[in-house]
Amino acid sequence: MKIVKLLGAATAFGIAFAGAATADQLADIRKAGVIRVATDMGVPPYGMMSPSLQPVGSDVDTANLLAESLGVKLELVPVTGANRIPFLLTDKADVVISSFSMNAEREKVIDFSRPYGKIQIVIAGPASEKVKSFNDLAGKRVVVTRGTTADSGLTEGAPKAEIVRFDDDATLVTAVTSGQADLAANTPSVIKTINERRSNDPLEIKFLINVFPYAIGLRKGESELKDYLDGWVADNLANGKLNTIYKTWHGADLPDMND
Incomplete structure (x- = not known):
């Protein structure tokens, strides 16, 4: 199945879901006290299960850092590469942190934060x-x-x-x-x-x-959440926390995002 077909289905999901979208998802996440992050646990070292069956990896640590910054609990939502966008558009997850590369087709149906890595x-x-x-x-x-x-x-x-x-x-x-x-x-x-x-x-x-640069995926129309995520990425690139996470799991520094 081509990614174009997937995105066509995702577009249909998006149209159906648009009327139910929240006016301010960032406020709703804080009110609920939890952020639901879609992450693929089959993409080591971004996401995987440890020998003790605990979720680990650079995506997991990034999701934990985001939840900590928001002051809320983290709920990891297991996904595959193919259903990341449908899960997002049908409100099964608030955001996607899953080595989620940006491209023009995906940006037709969802928004991305500022990129924080390259793949x-x-x-x-x-x-x-x-x-x-x-x-x-x-x-x-x-x-x-x-x-x-x-x-x-x-x-x-x-x-x-x-x-x-x-x-x-x-x-x-x-x-x-x-x-x-x-x-x-x-x-x-x-x-x-x-x-x-x-x-x-x-x-x-x-x-x-x-x-491809990769970033945090979110639904369209969530300007408050997007502004927060853009600032969060910028801050945590500047303070080195995202680089520390990446280096821990990948054994190298994050690629230069200015290249």
């Missing part, structure tokens, strides 16, 4: 796969996570590839590590996770599909 989308495969461009993927089996920017980029760039879609990154990682596929379209962090389990035949990055 690369790459094609990766073992050394035996001589792949340097989309053209080289013709006839090859490539796995991707459904409804993501990797999915849309691969679908558009390699229409002759045999594309196999999984509902979350965790399932994709299992498929590649178990030998069901060798080529994957995803982020370097997911490729790193694959290689930790596939050390005998690791994947290498073949080429870059695109680079």
Whole structure:
């Protein structure tokens, strides 16, 4: 399923939901004393379950920091890459913090905060796969996570590839590590996770599909909440808290947002 189809459905959700949208969601969150944050727990190291079955990762820590700043409790809402927008538009979550990359199609139906990071989308495969461009993927089996920017980029760039879609990154990682596929379209962090389990035949990055800034997703028309989130991102980039979270989980500093 192409991301365009997902967004078409999300648009329908948005139209149906528009009349029920709150006038000031920020005030409602503070009144309720809780913020519902949609996060994908199958995207390590952004979101995952610890051995003790506790949610951890850079998205989880970012959500905790936001709740702490608002003075409210955090309620994590598990989602997949494909249903982040529908969950937001049907009021199952207040915001999305889930390595949520910004693109023009998504911005037709939702708003984003100021970006606070960047995410690369790459094609990766073992050394035996001589792949340097989309053209080289013709006839090859490539796995991707459904409804993501990797999915849309691969679908558009390699229409002759045999594309196999999984509902979350965790399932994709299992498929590649178990030998069901060798080529994957995803982020370097997911490729790193694959290689930790596939050390005998690791994947290498073949080429870059695109680079997207990522941000906090919210419903359109929530100007008070958007202003708060924009200021919150700016403050926590400046004081280094978002960088500390990112470095803890990714082992490197956040990319320069001015590049």
